[in-house]
Amino acid sequence: MLDHTHDPKLKSWVASANGHPDFPIQNLPLGVFAPEGGEPRGGVAIGDRILDLPAALAIGLFEGKAREAAQAASGATLNAFLSLGAGMRQSLRSRLSELLAQDSPEQDRLKACLHAAAECTLRLPARIGDYTDFYVGIHHATNVGKQFRPDNPLLPNYKYVPIGYHGRASSIRPSGVPVRRPRGQAKPAEATVPDFGPSQRLDYELELGVWIGPGNGLGEPIRIDEASGRVGGYCLLNDWSARDIQAWEYQPLGPFLAKNFASTISAWIVTPEALAPFRIAQPGRPEGDPAPLPYLMDEADQREGALDLELEVLLLTPGLQAKGLPPHRLALSNARHMYWTVAQMITHHTSNGCNLQPGDLLGTGTISGPDQESCGSILEATLGGKNPVVLASGEERHFLEDGDEVILRARGRREGYVPIGFGECRSTILPTV
Numbered sequence: 001m002l003d004h005t006h007d008p009k010l011k012s013w014v015a016s017a018n019g020h021p022d023f024p025i026q027n028l029p030l031g032v033f034a035p036e037g038g039e040p041r042g043g044v045a046i047g048d049r050i051l052d053l054p055a056a057l058a059i060g061l062f063e064g065k066a067r068e069a070a071q072a073a074s075g076a077t078l079n080a081f082l083s084l085g086a087g088m089r090q091s092l093r094s095r096l097s098e099l100l101a102q103d104s105p106e107q108d109r110l111k112a113c114l115h116a117a118a119e120c121t122l123r124l125p126a127r128i129g130d131y132t133d134f135y136v137g138i139h140h141a142t143n144v145g146k147q148f149r150p151d152n153p154l155l156p157n158y159k160y161v162p163i164g165y166h167g168r169a170s171s172i173r174p175s176g177v178p179v180r181r182p183r184g185q186a187k188p189a190e191a192t193v194p195d196f197g198p199s200q201r202l203d204y205e206l207e208l209g210v211w212i213g214p215g216n217g218l219g220e221p222i223r224i225d226e227a228s229g230r231v232g233g234y235c236l237l238n239d240w241s242a243r244d245i246q247a248w249e250y251q252p253l254g255p256f257l258a259k260n261f262a263s264t265i266s267a268w269i270v271t272p273e274a275l276a277p278f279r280i281a282q283p284g285r286p287e288g289d290p291a292p293l294p295y296l297m298d299e300a301d302q303r304e305g306a307l308d309l310e311l312e313v314l315l316l317t318p319g320l321q322a323k324g325l326p327p328h329r330l331a332l333s334n335a336r337h338m339y340w341t342v343a344q345m346i347t348h349h350t351s352n353g354c355n356l357q358p359g360d361l362l363g364t365g366t367i368s369g370p371d372q373e374s375c376g377s378i379l380e381a382t383l384g385g386k387n388p389v390v391l392a393s394g395e396e397r398h399f400l401e402d403g404d405e406v407i408l409r410a411r412g413r414r415e416g417y418v419p420i421g422f423g424e425c426r427s428t429i430l431p432t433v
């Protein structure tokens, strides 16, 4: 999957792309943006600019498969583009790389198709039909399990089943849209009856989002050896969680109102092709763990089905802002801490015949690392609110407070390749109305 588009020597005539932490020419993520006063349309992030795909199509810069793919990626949602699959995506990527490369003969014509990203609004890149959230971050599952069951943190199904539940697609918003603190029913441990009011234990969850590309028909499971081909791209996902509401409502059917009030995603679809240099073998299972059942086992998937991506959570509070201090890093984790691969998630999801559709979104579940500096939720970082996070401003946080902004970032790095990022996934907590 590695080709000339990954060449580390490749530079762009869009000067801000060279050395850009997220969007060098080796990335080329797709999204939907609206220029000031304009209609939403498909675009490609390059440095601090956005290439307007319909504008570039209109001046005849694409042919053949690349043209078809660019057309599918030009509208106000990219579901048509997601349905295409790897071959079409590669054609478009290859042509975009040519057009945006330093020596491109088309640069004068293309300049008119660029917008300053700072002057555009990013939209959700697709109409999300369904959203499913998994629980494959084994350190998170263990940390949270310990708070409830110190001796037996992981339930016996965890190492056989990629655990998940159906989430809510309607409340997913792109980075930058604030989140309103939810009200809900909760019962403090010492109380005999629940009360109803603003959540007191609001939390973030650091997750990777997976965009489904070509889906499957109802009743037609996706085999493990074809599952990675059904991924259309990746994003960051903050699965906001109200822990007090969750603790009271989750038995016996799992999360409901504690999770469905909001989820925030980074707005760019980072393609599987862009992430090819950062693929790694699925880390071996600890001694004594069962092997995956045969329907979830594929050698190629075990060899290259995991991703080496740094994942970061930052917190910017009103106190830090008032003092001109930078955001506080709450966690540095890595996508390699997933017990199941993305292909295993997809195969398991469809193993009963359930159909996935282009533009469906999967969450991996919170991806914590093995130590206290890599906790993907504040529930873990503060041990259930017991040990507050202390900030340079003098503020403390047991859980999130109104005015707090949570920022997620992801970065792929590998010797011999240009690092790429996802763009930010950020949102500020607004008070309950």
Ligand code: CA
Pocket (backbone or CB within 6 Å): 133, 134, 205, 207, 239, 363, 365, 366
């Ligand atoms: Ca979650």
